[in-house]
Amino acid sequence: MNLFIKKILVLVTILTSTYLFLGFFADGYTDPFYLRFTSPKQKSLIIGTSRAAQGIQPKLLNENLIHSRYKPVFNYSFTLLHSPYGETYFNAIKAKVNDKINDGLFILAVDPWSISSRNNINYEIETKKELGRLQFYNMNPNYDYLMNAYRNSVFGLLNKKDTSMLLHQDGWLEVNVSMESDELLRRKLFKKKQYLDNAKIYEFSKKRMFWLHKTVEFLQKYGTVILVRIPVGDEILKIENTFFPNFDLVINQNFLNISYLNYKEFGNEYSYIDGNHLYKKSGEKFTLKLAKDINNIIVCNSLN
Amino acid sequence: MLFNSFEFLLFLPTVFILYWFVFKQRKSQNILLLVASYVFYGWWDWRFLSLILFSTVVDFTLGLALSKSNDLSKRKYFLWISLCVNLGLLGFFKYYNFFVDSWVESWGNFGIQMHRSALNIILPVGISFYTFQTLSYTIDVYRNKLDPSKDFIAFATYVSFFPQLVAGPIERATNLLPQFYKKREFNYERAVSGMKLILWGLIKKVVVADTCARLVNLIFENYQNESGLALVMGAVFFAFQIYGDFSGYSDIAIGTSRLFGFDLMRNFNYPYFSRDIAEFWRRWHISLSTWFRDYLYIPIGGSKGKQLVKIRNVFIIFLVSGFWHGANWTFVFWGGLNALFFLPLLLRNKNRKNTNQVAEKRLTPTFQELLQICITFSITTFSWIFFRSETINDAFVYIERIFNFSNFIPDVIKHKKGLPIILIFIIIEWFSRKQEYAIVLDKKLRYVFYLIFAFVVLYYASIQKNSTFIYFQF
Structure with missing residues (x-):
């Protein structure tokens, strides 16, 4: 019996230590999400989908926000499939917020899709994705993520092939793609088709709206909440306006006491990698503008 | 769990x-x-x-x-x-x-x-x-x-x-x-054999079945846009998926029982090396086949009596067996199809022709044996199409589309991922077919092989998250 147990222990030790060792190779190139689950609980968060993940750069916000009490800001946005407003995202946010403070800043990116659901499936798609599979959101290395959510083998951590995406420690997703006109056009056409298809299968969800309310109410306990509509290209905006014409009205009516920074009319001032996501240079410009507007709001609020 | x-x-x-x-x-x-x-x-x-x-x-x-x-x-x-x-x-x-x-x-x-x-x-x-x-x-x-x-x-x-x-x-x-x-009483040899069975079962499940499963889902869910060759590959992948999945589970179950001093019955005996469908059914899901034999087939008369009674009994056992698998006509049809394949052997009294191990004293099968194995595998795989499809109609359309001979080479490339794994798996199984499980290794190098196997399982297990076992639904 002892011999048997010793042999099994040796085997288990080798396998476990290999696995644990490999976990240390996970970094910003691992995938577009991993690092967001390795940071400790955060004081200030950027919340939303991939538009916010790529378009708002926490480093620039930290440099340009006048009040140091909000810093550091952490980008905790994912994608439309992963983090539309809902119970799954709410739980992930709850786990990430430092509940010992009450002077944080929470930038919630909203758009017609993030409060809509697909009508061709009878479950919330994000429950099956990364956020829905996790128990631990603040662990480094995050073995919970590597075991239950990471889509490749842990051995793949040794071999980083995709360098087009880099997730920064502050949660900003830097995307490096060719902006050559051919490539750009191809991506734009693809994204346009994708959103035209989405418009057919998505519809406004009362449930998602409920969870947006709940998220706002929850975050208000820990600081200032600001709603933001991130700019997009003309074509996507056109689809959005048709899909959800009174979106801004709905947001304004539902969140009377919350500042809503709506940049949808300024889409032409920026460039996009696919008509939907801000190119990183434009992301810089947009973040600076956002920081400036947030500073104004905070000054106004303090005067009131 | x-x-x-x-x-x-x-x-x-x-x-x-x-x-x-x-x-x-x-x-x-x-x-x-x-x-x-x-x-x-x-x-x-x-x-x-x-x-x-x-x-x-x-x-x-x-x-x-x-x-x-x-x-x-x-x-x-x-x-x-x-x-x-x-x-x-x-x-x-x-x-x-x-x-x-x-x-x-x-x-x-x-x-x-x-x-x-x-x-x-x-x-x-x-x-x-x-x-x-x-x-x-x-x-x-x-x-x-x-x-x-x-x-x-x-x-x-x-x-x-x-x-x-x-x-x-x-x-x-x-x-x-x-x-x-x-x-x-704890028995070292039995516990070690249990661990080997668990390891081999995990390889079957995590490496073979789960790899095939991804390709099978891709092909079966999109069968209307796939070429004939891709559909054939989809059926073959499913044959290995269900075998790896179910026999892998059985191996782990038997191995785990041995750790606690229990012996369970063998459930699979290299079924894809069968030379006819009767032999296949003696080697596939043995515990269910023998259950039906002892508690249904023999009580209703078995293979005794008139030809019509024999035919009726064969159909009853296969249809009930199909229905046992699930509440869908596809399973019943699958059972009926197997009865049809089995019937000629029974009527010609050839259903117990191949009771020994194939190529028992040889390294390779004879040409005739190889041909028999291929034919048996083909008809089994054909019937698996009904087992895997959502409806009988889907299965028929799937089969019809197999004869669409366009786009051959690109499909092989697109779905090639599972082929080397299946090939290695067949080779390992062939050389172990006289043993209870495939991990029977040279004494000196066995630890190296155990580690390799264990790392392969770890590698694949870390890709396939939350994969369940097919037979849980039954």
Whole structure:
């Protein structure tokens, strides 16, 4: 019996230590999400989908926000499939917020899709994705993520092939793609088709709206909440306006006491990698503008 | 709880240590196994433990009642109660909606629209397996082949024994129940063979079945846009998916049982090296085939009697076997198809022609044997198309599209991922076909191979998250 147990222990030790060792190779190139689950609980968060993940750069916000009490800001946005407003995202946010403070800043990116659901499936798609599979959101290395959510083998951590995406420690997703006109056009056409298809299968969800309310109410306990509509290209905006014409009205009516920074009319001032996501240079410009507007709001609020 | 889950990785060593080091008495070991089995099952949904417990109490009580009665009519009555309760539960949870839908549809064919009142019934995991196991007990007690159990804990542990509770092998009471009455001693050789079976089972499941599963899902869900060759590949991948998945589960179940000093029956014996369909059915899901043989086929006459009776019996056993797999006409059709393949052998008395091991004293098969193996594999794979498809119509369209000969080369490239794994798997299985499991290695190098196998499992297991076992749905 002892011999048997010793042999099994040796085997288990080798396998476990290999696995644990490999976990240390996970970094910003691992995938577009991993690092967001390795940071400790955060004081200030950027919340939303991939538009916010790529378009708002926490480093620039930290440099340009006048009040140091909000810093550091952490980008905790994912994608439309992963983090539309809902119970799954709410739980992930709850786990990430430092509940010992009450002077944080929470930038919630909203758009017609993030409060809509697909009508061709009878479950919330994000429950099956990364956020829905996790128990631990603040662990480094995050073995919970590597075991239950990471889509490749842990051995793949040794071999980083995709360098087009880099997730920064502050949660900003830097995307490096060719902006050559051919490539750009191809991506734009693809994204346009994708959103035209989405418009057919998505519809406004009362449930998602409920969870947006709940998220706002929850975050208000820990600081200032600001709603933001991130700019997009003309074509996507056109689809959005048709899909959800009174979106801004709905947001304004539902969140009377919350500042809503709506940049949808300024889409032409920026460039996009696919008509939907801000190119990183434009992301810089947009973040600076956002920081400036947030500073104004905070000054106004303090005067009131 | 799944065998390929992190929870099981903690559960198994915990129960193992408690079993051998803390609960050393037979009775306390049985209690531990019972509690562990209920935890194992309750991990999925604790509410359905009540079904197992109910089934256990009913059959335990009926077993005792049967032992006290010599009156044949009374004994028959007790047997019928067991059959009605067990098959009733199975029928309700597994087949209720199927019968309601079929009833409504059949009236719909005559232009009569009926209101569909299907219930939202959850299929309890493993119900088909433990129901058959408890039935085997009552029938054997009724036939006086087995003394009824007077030890409720031993009997309850027999019904719910966690290694084989949710997907078999379907154990006979005559084999497994007496093992709960005896003191178990730790046996090093047996435990090592158990570990090897677990490792090989994991390879079958995590490496072979799960890799094939991804390709199968891709092809079957998109079969209308795939070429003929891709569809053939999809069917072949499914053949290996279901084999790797189910036989892998059985290996892990048998291996786990050995760690606790129990011997379960063999469930698979290299079925894809069979030379005819009769041999295939002697090597595939052996515990179910022999269950049906002993409790259904032989009681209705078996292969004795007139030709028509023989044909009827073959169809009954295959159709029922198909229906056992699931509440869908595709399974029934799959069963019927196998009956058709089997029938010519039975009618020509050739169904027991290939009872020995293929190429028993040779390294490679003869050309004739190879041809027979290929033909048997092809017809088996053909029938798997019905098993995998959502509807019979889908299966027919799938088969029809196989004869679409466009786009051959790109498809091979697109789906090539599974081919090397299948090829290596076939080679390993071929060279191990005389053994119980494929991990029989040279003494000096065995640790290197164990490590390689273990790392391969770790590699693939870290890709395939949350993959379940196909047979859980049955």
